[in-house]
Amino acid sequence: MVAKGYSVRKAEPRDLAAVMQVERQSFEENIVEDESVFADRIAYTSGCNYVLVKADTQSVCGYFTAELWDALQMDVGAFALGHSVRERHQPAGTVLYISSFALLPEVRGQSIAEKFFASAIERIAVVFPQVEQVVLLVHEDWHKAIRIYEKQGFIRTQVLDRFAWFGDKRAFIYEKTI
Template identity: 35%
Template structure:
């Protein structure tokens, strides 16, 4: 798998991945993804197959100053403009998805870890090291939760009703 920064011209592939990975009620809109790419291009990764180069998945994130206490800050579809700080020490992973044909083959953990390593290394090289990794996941998505646990994330709180018929887990990993 090849990892590279996403560009706005990748938006059609990103939307296809999004609609294949998530139910309509939690899919993010095209403008949300475009805004994330424009505001924090260093935090939006596309995974491509090697030959031919075809999109397989994506990883998007934003930088925050601190871990928020307000559950509203984790709302799906929120604007990156509200919380993003290019020097913030917290990397909030907003979304991670693969096309269905790439799931269940051990690729999820490897591209998730590679994305984190890629962003952490490049942000540190730019003089903006990260201290904490943060994400929200549906408590019912056992495979995803296990990927995050195996990467060293721990559940720090639960947000009620953020997903249809289930709660969201806020998971955190300190790296500095």
């Protein structure tokens, strides 16, 4: 249990509609990923995708998706919205790229987000013990997310000015060695 009243489990195809509901309530329309992107993540990156479930209703109220890369890819295209997980995911990879993480608005203000984030990474590290590094990309305006990442030991390593997929706002790359 990640927090009283919540649990974490692997994401399954049956969770797709709920994941998309979280996605639409968490991001601006121009940043929302297509349902097919999440379907591919769930299908092709087994062990890298988790959902936060409210115990009393068994409803999904958050998700965490990731993929494994052979090496850290610093070209901007590697972080493109809608990129093909089929082409990028390498099950033997040593770099975990966190592609998306979101919770419904009603559970964001609690410490649940930080616990869920940490729990998902811990679970992935058990399934993929070869992982040495974790990387993520975050919008400059997502201050609460940035606080979670920094509390978890992530360090900002790069700033992408005028990141196209974020409406030409800045994006920050954060990394953590495990």
